[in-house]
Amino acid sequence: MRFLPMLKKTKEFPCTECGACCAKVTGPPAVVFEETGWILPNGACKNYDPATKQCMIYEKRPPICRVDEIRPPSMTRPRWHAYVETCCDFSHDMVYGLPRERKCKCPH
Numbered sequence: 001m002r003f004l005p006m007l008k009k010t011k012e013f014p015c016t017e018c019g020a021c022c023a024k025v026t027g028p029p030a031v032v033f034e035e036t037g038w039i040l041p042n043g044a045c046k047n048y049d050p051a052t053k054q055c056m057i058y059e060k061r062p063p064i065c066r067v068d069e070i071r072p073p074s075m076t077r078p079r080w081h082a083y084v085e086t087c088c089d090f091s092h093d094m095v096y097g098l099p100r101e102r103k104c105k106c107p108h
């Protein structure tokens with residue numbers, strides 16, 4: 001779910017471009033994509049390119065894939081990002097069987 005170049009001081013979610021959330025779609029995106037038929041038999045989104053770990057429709061990805069745009073108004077940005085980070089850690093562990101690197105672009 002590529003969002004931003006890493007290690008920039010930014011208010012946007014610090015995605016490490018691990019690709020895990022697209023390689024194995026879970027949670028709310030899975031519910032949405034079941035409707036659209038976007039989930040492949042291996043659990044990946046059909047728009048995910050495993051060779052590059054990038055979204056092939058990045059500029060036109062649906063709202064559910066836009067982390068900063070779906071932040072609940074009741075949550076501050078830091079709290080929302082902390083929550084999403086835990087989801088990313090879970091996805092990364094499920095896909096790679098390794099802890100997710102949080103400080104730099106994903107090396108896995």
Ligand code: SF4
Nearest residue numbers: 001015016019021088
């Ligand atoms: S799991 Fe998180 S860090 Fe990895 S690509 Fe998706 S949003 Fe980015």
Ligand code: SF4
Nearest residue numbers: 022045047048055065
């Ligand atoms: S549409 Fe793109 S960003 Fe969303 S799950 Fe699929 S590959 Fe990932």
